[in-house]
Amino acid sequence: MDKLINDFSFGLFFWQALILVVLLVLLRKFAWKPILDSLNNREEGIKNALESAEEAKKEMQNLQADNERILNEARAERDGMLKEARQLKENMIADAKSEAQAEADKIVAQAQATIASEKKAAIAELKNQVAGLSVEIAEKMVRKELADKKKQLDLVDSMLGDVTLN
Amino acid sequence: MHRNLGTEFIHVMQKRTVVKILLIFTLVFNVANLFAKEPEKGDGGKVNTKSEIDAYIEHHLQDSHDFTLWSDGETGSHVGFPLPVILWDNGLKIFSSSKFHHRETVAQVGEDYYKLDHGKIYKTDAAGTINYDEHHHATNVKPLDFSITKNVVTMIIVGVLMLLMFGGLARSYKKGALPTGFGRVLEPLVIYVRDEIAIPNIGKDKYRKFMGFLLTVFFFIWILNLLGMTPLGVNVTGNIAITVCLALFTYFITQFSANKEYWKHIFWMPGVPVLMKIVLMPIEILGTLTKPFALLIRLFANITAGHVVIMSLIALIFVADNVYVMTPISLLLTIFISVIELLVAFLQAFIFTMLSALFIGLAVQDHDHH
Helix, strand or coil, X not given: CHHHHHHCCHHHHHHHHHHHHHHHHHHHHHHHHHHHHHHHHHHHHHXXXXXXXXXXXXXXXXXXXXXXXXXXXXXXXXXXXXXXXXXXXXXXXXXXXXXXXXXXXXXXXXXXXXXXXXXXXXXXXXXXXXXXXXXXXXXHHHHHHHHCHHHHHHHHHHHHHHHHHC | CHHHHHHHHXXXXXXXXXXXXXXXXXXXXXXXXXXXXXXXXCCCXXXXXXXXXXXXXXXXXXXXXEEEEXXXXXXXXXXXXECXXXXXCCCEEEEEXXXXXXXXXXXXXCCEEEEEECCEEEEECCCCCCCECCCCCECCCXXXXXXXXXXHHHHHHHHHHHHHHHHHHHHHHHHCCCCCCCHHHHHHHHHHHHHHHHHHHHCCXXXXXXXXXXXXXXXXXXXXXXXXXXXXXXXXXXXXXXXXXXXXXXXXXXXXXXXXXXXXXXXXXXXCCHHHHHHHXXXXXXXXXXXXXXXXXXXXXXXXXXXXXXXXXXXXXXXXXXXXXXXXXXXXXXXXXXXXXXXXXHHHHHHHHXXXXXXXXXHHCCCCCC
């Protein structure tokens, strides 16, 4: 200890303190501050870059999910539209069919009605003619009866035979 | 992924470069050390007895008023250069250390005479008489010595070197985000000090303020330790005045940046009985002093011990009876110890900075957990 104290040089201590202070001041200004700042900036920059890359990745994923979703929606919509169209088509066909059926039925009914009425008319006319004919025959018969009783009777008989043949 | 591989590659390359540089340092300097030490036999004569070697090692460990690269003991010639001597002795006295003629003559400045004895300058009479007391301490007047000694010169060189290296690194960031050249080696070291020393000990919010001190001290000590391993023969960090100064800086920075809780814990420890508070107070106050004291002694003792061991191992060559047997043993041992010392050089810089950061961290931390 005695030797240590004896070895202690105040001059050296003084110079060391001076040099250290000067060195601290100069290095702080010209070296440490710019070095540490640059290191910090660089590290910040790297961190930011990594973060923004991560962000971009996330955004990309979001975008992809969005796209997927939109695509799915579009697909669903298309499917819906197609289904609707098919439904519509079927409905239309069914409607048309039923309408056509109804029309056809109507026409047939009308035709049947017309036929029926025509038939009726024809029958009525036939009846009229038959009646007319009968009246004529009766008239002729009456006339002949008036001429020859016997002959008249024969005529009536033969005519009646004709009538039944008719 | 590609970029990842790129940065990893750079990282590996940086590590490799550091390792390579360290290896080159070890080999070149230690081989040079061995060869350089041989002609550097002495300070006043041939060195080949045990006591002479002890004296020589002790002389080497001390600061010196001239920068002697080597000297030849037999012819008494010295190779090196003198340094300015600055004394405060009733006024400022500045003269060249060459006036001492390597401790052999008395330097006359005006009407005063000065003589160098064991690295200290004493005021003497014209004949250079130095009186000793019974403890073999010189009783002559010691003028205040502010000389630019070998250690001061070394520190200035290291300071300039650091300004150039780290100033260069700082400038290289202006050209791009990544440093080039030697900056590639320095940058990981700066990041190491920040991420492994400052942030874990001081905390993420407060470390920035102390980075300047920690980085400066770390590289200052490390480079000085490494220079101590070169054949220049400087021993700066193994000098008690240097380590005292460094530790005092840590001490004052710690005390001045300490917050209220820190002082409260020293003077009036919370959570203990009043009697204990009174007992603890002097212990805590002493504790603030023992912390930097441990710092200064640890650095001083480690570096000094390393120098002593290396020089003693080299000296084996000169005390051995059979030089041909001893030389390879000495060489091997010296290289082995030098590699360890290289580690110690880093370790001591690391420990000093680490403990400084720890003490600062203790002083500024928030005691939320209490």
